[in-house]
Amino acid sequence: MNALKDRIALVLGRLTGQILHLRRKDGATALPGLVSGLISKNLLSSLSKNMTDGVVTISGTNGKTTTTNFLNFILNNAGFMFVTNTAGSNLERGLISAYANSVNFLGGYPKNKQRLGLFEVDEAELARTFDQLRPRVATFLNLFRDQLDRYGEVDSLVSRWQEMVKGRSEPGCIVINVDDPNVCKLQKYMSGDVITFGIEDENLKITELYNVKDARFCEMGNQLQYDVLYMSHLGKWRCNCCTTARPDPMVSAQNIILKNDSCIFDLVVKEFRYKISIDMPGLYVIYDAIAAAATAYALGVKTDLIAESLNQVKAPHGRQEIFVADQKEIRILLTKNPTGFNETIKIIIPDSKSVGINLLAILNDGIQDGEDVSWIYDADLEMLKKYNVDLVCSGTRASDFALRWHLAGLDPRLVCSDIEVSLYKALDNISPGGRLEVIATYTAMLQVRSILTSSSGEVENEIL
Numbered sequence: 169m170n171a172l173k174d175r176i177a178l179v180l181g182r183l184t185g186q187i188l189h190l191r192r193k194d195g196a197t198a199l200p201g202l203v204s205g206l207i208s209k210n211l212l213s214s215l216s217k218n219m220t221d222g223v224v225t226i227s228g229t230n231g232k233t234t235t236t237n238f239l240n241f242i243l244n245n246a247g248f249m250f251v252t253n254t255a256g257s258n259l260e261r262g263l264i265s266a267y268a269n270s271v272n273f274l275g276g277y278p279k280n281k282q283r284l285g286l287f288e289v290d291e292a293e294l295a296r297t298f299d300q301l302r303p304r305v306a307t308f309l310n311l312f313r314d315q316l317d318r319y320g321e322v323d324s325l326v327s328r329w330q331e332m333v334k335g336r337s338e339p340g341c342i343v344i345n346v347d348d349p350n351v352c353k354l355q356k357y358m359s360g361d362v363i364t365f366g367i368e369d370e371n372l373k374i375t376e377l378y379n380v381k382d383a384r385f386c387e388m389g390n391q392l393q394y395d396v397l398y399m400s401h402l403g404k405w406r407c408n409c410c411t412t413a414r415p416d417p418m419v420s421a422q423n424i425i426l427k428n429d430s431c432i433f434d435l436v437v438k439e440f441r442y443k444i445s446i447d448m449p450g451l452y453v454i455y456d457a458i459a460a461a462a463t464a465y466a467l468g469v470k471t472d473l474i475a476e477s478l479n480q481v482k483a484p485h486g487r488q489e490i491f492v493a494d495q496k497e498i499r500i501l502l503t504k505n506p507t508g509f510n511e512t513i514k515i516i517i518p519d520s521k522s523v524g525i526n527l528l529a530i531l532n533d534g535i536q537d538g539e540d541v542s543w544i545y546d547a548d549l550e551m552l553k554k555y556n557v558d559l560v561c562s563g564t565r566a567s568d569f570a571l572r573w574h575l576a577g578l579d580p581r582l583v584c585s586d587i588e589v590s591l592y593k594a595l596d597n598i599s600p601g602g603r604l605e606v607i608a609t610y611t612a613m614l615q616v617r618s619i620l621t622s623s624s625g626e627v628e629n630e631i632l
């Protein structure tokens with residue numbers, strides 16, 4: 169009876185998705201799940217049980233979508249049949265939608281196919297849905313301060329994750345970033361398998377301590393020492409008072425070269441070493457790549473295939489996506505919390521001070537952006553003040569953003585809440601061949617994409 173109810177729920181969810189798709193309406197990544205979930209209450213649990221290859225979850229403050237996207241490439245090449253929520257709809261209704269959008273018209277899956285659920289899951293939602301998903305592999309990326317109005321402090325998430333790992337009903341495997349002391353702690357609560365990843369490159373350490381540090385103490389309450397700090401509170405940490413210290417990771421990135429438009433590194437998995445080159449800049453891209461590699465490794469994918477796939481990856485929507493309009497490049501950089509913002513700023517800083525930066529900075533305060541925008545004060549916008557920046561501020565909180573930039577020593581040329589107007593005004597100042605950097609919160613990123621993709625065919629989407 170329940171199986172029939174689930175099928176009906178899925179068929180109706182799938183139908184909702186198709187209607188939205190035909191009418192070109194947004195919401196196909198969430199509404200089908202909402203419809204299906206209303207009809208059958210334990211749907212997520214029974215659907216996840218049906219996955220013969222199990223469920224993989226990717227969670228953490230930054231990098232969920234990019235890591236899941238990288239895994240997409242790897243698992244496709246490895247021949248897995250999987251259901252995934254690549255559109256970034258990472259709450260329960262998004263997960264059910266992914267299932268509903270993948271069934272046939274009778275609500276079933278094609279027979280004799282291996283099946284796996286690959287889901288990025290919001291870090292607070294993971295604690296709520298963990299028992300239903302029962303992941304075979306749960307990957308934990310990092311925890312930074314993010315949208316405090318929704319999540320509460322990092323500490324509360326850390327303890328919820330610990331309870332969740334401790335209380336799970338099946339052994340499974342966790343994949344953890346050992347460079348983040350909060351995430352590393354999870355292994356203490358795990359009786360099943362643990363795969364670890366991290367960066368091993370002392371040349372990369374940052375010398376200035378930025379003001380974002382979310383994990384400074386060991387469990388005895390003593391301040392952690394860092395021998396190397398890579399980004400925010402991620403690095404090689406240890407405590408002088410107890411035996412707590414970062415272990416050597418099983419999967420690591422070494423010999424890292426960060427370029428303006430790409431990154432190159434050695435992927436090291438046990439005794440194997442591979443050269444990887446990815447056409448996306450930024451240290452966090454490397455974290456996402458080794459997280460994906462470690463997760464695939466946990467699923468039994470051969471290391472040769474993992475390396476080959478990482479060399480083929482492309483950026484997902486709004487994550488360093490590049491559009492071309494009137495011979496000008498527009499690069500969209502999704503930014504939603506202080507640590508991500510700092511890394512984004514490092515990406516747009518040119519090699520030479522004589523090169524100018526054209527920047528459109530958009531701050532929206534919708535639910536998906538975070539209604540509390542005070543996090544912009546925790547990011548190090550001051551890094552840009554030595555550069556020649558043509559700045560336009562936009563979004564529902566354009567003037568709050570303008571004030572923050574002003575305090576960082578940069579005054580906008582234009583402050584305008586209308587995103588379309590701001591985009592064209594920002595482009596006005598750029599000669600052909602030049603580039604506009606767009607820093608945008610989630611809903612702002614979607615708006616910019618939609619303006620660029622719907623404008624009269626002159627725009628050529630050139631996802632890197």
Ligand SMILES: [Zn+2]
Nearest residue numbers: 386390407410
């Ligand atoms: Zn200690």
